[in-house]
Amino acid sequence: MSLSDIQERMDALVKELNTHNYNYYVLAQPTISDFEFDKKLAELTELEKRYPDYQDPDSPTQKVGGEVTKEFKTVKHKWPMLSLGNTYSEQDLKDFDERIRKALGDNFEYVCELKFDGLSMSLTYENGLLARAVTRGDGAQGDDVTTNVRTINRIPKRLKGTGYPESFEIRGEVFMHRPAFDRLNRERAENNEVQYANPRNFAAGTVKLQDSSEVAKRPLDCFLYFLYTDKPLFSTHWQSLSAVKDWGFHVCEHNDLCKNIDEVLAFIHKWDEQRFKLSYDIDGIVIKVNSYSQQQEMGFTAKSPRWAISYKYKAQEAETILESVSYQVGRTGAVTPVANLKPVLLAGTTVKRATLHNANEVKRLDLHVGDSVFVEKGGEIIPKIISVNTLKRQPGATPVIYPEQCPVCGSDLERKEGEAVHYCPNDEGCAPQIVGKIQHFISRKAMNIDGLGDETIETLYRKGYVLHISDLYSLFERREELKTMDRFGERSIENMIEGIAKSKQMPFEKVLFGLGIRYVGETVARKIAAALKNIDSLMNATVEELTTVDEIGARIAESLVEYFKDERHQEQITKLRNHGLQFEAAEVRFVPDSDVLAGKTFIISGTFARSRDELSAMIEANGGKILSSISAKLNYLVAGENMGPSKLEKANKLNIPLISDDELIAMIAGSTKTST
Template sequence: QDGRIVSKRRVGCFAYSIVGEELKISSQYESLKKMRSWGFKVPDYSVISGSLSDVFNYLDKWDKDRFNLPYEIDGIVIKVNSFDHQFNLGYTAKAPRWAVAFKFNSEQIKTKLLSVEYQVGRTGAITPVANLKPVLLSGTTVKRASLHNSDQIKKFSLRLGDTVLIEKGGEIIPKIVSVDDNNSRVKREIIKFILQCPSCGTQLIRIKGEAQHYCPNSNFCDPQNIGKIQHFVSRKAMNIDGLGNERIALFYRQKIISNIADLYSISPESLRELDGMGDRSIKKLFDSIESSKNRPFHKVLFGLGIRHVGETVALKLTNTFKSIDEIISLNIESLISVNEIGEKIAKSIVDYFQDSDNIDVLNKLKDAGLIFSIQEKSKSVNNRLSNKKIIVTGTFSSSRDELKDKILFLGGTISSSISKNIDFIICGENPGPTKIEKANQLGLKIISEVDFYEMIQT
């Protein structure tokens, strides 16, 4: 977030296409030459292929030579050259018909498995993580890789000291893909997945049909409690500024907060001795905490961190039931009657509200003044966009999240793919050119941010 640091990284930008009307350019290859003449950085390696064999030869060449480039690539895009042909071919719901991406196999390297540690998530999920002998892979030093769950450990019969082959899934996340199966490794004991929570020592459980183990001590396990608070203050939940992950962990360790409700009873005096908490920071934090009391019901419900209750489910619930008390009173059958809520989600909701500790926290949040109901006047208009499929593209005077929240609150559905089933597109500045081009081809309605707000107010 510091522009001075970013400027030192000498970030480069390569141009690959021109978008616009009346370009007076007839082909992809011509557009590359034009951009190069304008002074843009354009790769010098593009070619026009006359046959499929030329294409395959080109792919084979760069599968080997890509490691000599001054930047990293993970594949090659093959495009129809003629713009007229591109226009006639058009688009599917998700991609142009005139282009295809060929992905190279991920770079792989061998290293040594040194140890396995276990992380506890906010829902109690236990994730094993492999600590590796550091190696350079796809431009970064890799020393850790997720093992996901106990099944992954069993799959490879992992042992400490194993030589493992790793790659980056999607060129981003390191993962183990195989193990050197040599005679010496059979002398070492296979790693056994832990039976107790590494933080609180509680016996782990594994729910039938799920891959992960869980710590059931949800209200008295430190990593879970810290994770819940981090989730609660996040931008998509209560949007409390001034509380990053490290600061929340610090507040928790200092016993300033122990659960989400404690955020609303913090005293300024308890913060003054902490590093980085001057008067200005404290005021900003308290202003943001106060402002969070105006967050709508569905944001608060999402912020509670009920397992399987994401943003969409929280909105479905608050659009169907008018208060938290009504939701608390529901049984599994009543919850399943709501569209898109299945038995697993319903059971998770019922279990959450049957926990007396959760109810105590909830009552404290009510006393703090958070919104736990939808006013009847709001309920009467919150289906104004019911059954409407809407796409949001570009930048807006308000944030995209606020705009999407409004659409969802009014009963609309947000889509990311252009199709004839879209009711309208809300278009801001610098929209996705491909979406607008296809929307025009399909004759879809395109409106501005101002048009949208006028629409929902009439």
């Protein structure tokens, strides 16, 4: 390679790796495996050693992690959160051990810990109380996520026992157990929300949510593994782990004290086999010199300690044959390609299918029927094809072409600008969409209709009894016909009819969620129902009006307007209304605590230490009124961090006073004192 080619390669690697760092650390949406990333980083490191004059100051070899998001207050770390050197090679571990021996002699021990696949977190405690929680960020500074972290039950808010210093910092990893992840992801699917690829992404996304009340609904966990103090309290890392456990911290029970590298390798081999039996994901093992004085003697490089290293397990992969590709149509019309594989054993289970995500992925892989493909099951819950062994491709193999028409109903597929997914627009005439929407409508989080299940809906659809949601409410008149169906006894029919009848009392927000409008999940439905009050206001609302509702963006607003423009949807609403369903939000009557805010109107926007629901309740309990949009009728805008710029601009144009949540509370307290 010429020098210009070398510089071009180095520049390309810097750009690519920085993009992957941003996707992983900031967006929590990795687009490359750890193994592939580490290979590219190693290549760049080697090139920079050989050609230091071409080194880019922005190279990922010169910094730790990714960029700091602007959504939270930035806090500088007292002790930098350095990354560890890592390897996939046992020989590298032996070389690491040899370097330690040259520096320290033979009198030292290692502590081996599982390497959790989660989000690094630094916790600061003052006088036994949790004072601050900060993400790793770029290693020098991170995001203050204290409010969200306080909702994690495993993280003590107040320490137990005695002996802890007045002020200290402890590092750990926030993560989510796989069973909890599976359950919550199923709920996201039911709510027509994008599913997370793996528990790590889910945990990272949860910690960065703006509403701590939503964080509290998601069961996060946290293992703590390193203590930082101004004055040394212990002589070894192993002693500190035992102490912090007594103070109330969750420490992994699988840590082990090893006398030599052979015991370290035995620990690594043990957990390579047993890691799939854990309820959480690990991607390797961390090895640390146990003695603190020996750690100080070894010191640090610019970005990692010399006394620690991580051994990373390769993601489980296997080679098999792509037999065909099928296409699944979901209830929202999303068409997902699925690879049908020759069965192969992978990570303890037999894999027959793998996700292909979308047309972009099919094109990237350049798949042909009969290809020999490599399938991976690492952080992903669902196996995926990572590459094709083109050397084994048969002459004349048929390429996989993503369809232009819906594989079920034949409608031309649509793909919106900026989206990777193709959709079938025929939501009122495409069988899997119709069945999926009805199944969603009866689900627990929507109309919660007892006596009906997914299989029953499929049967009723095949028999022609229920072709639309509104047909459920016509089953009252078809009792006798239903009795002629297999496995439909009189008792089960009566239970079904009773459940359908009871569903007529479900509130407007549940009906709205049950309609299955794209992007309208449970929380969004609740916000819309509270703001617009009834279906008529919603059906007549413009995109501009909808985006003034708290947390409703342009994408959701456009989806709502498009949905209600469809005459078939209007017809369904009319039928459901005639059947007696609730299309108006119930007015909640309560006796206010005071009338100090009577005649005053408020909008709450942004993030606060308190929840917005709590602030809304305080306003209404003291006679104030919450408006749904900014207008000349608004008296005060209660403004928190990260308030939408459009709301701020409109409020300034109308000269509407901005107040903080503390000023709101002072207003209530001050007015109360004046009135008394």
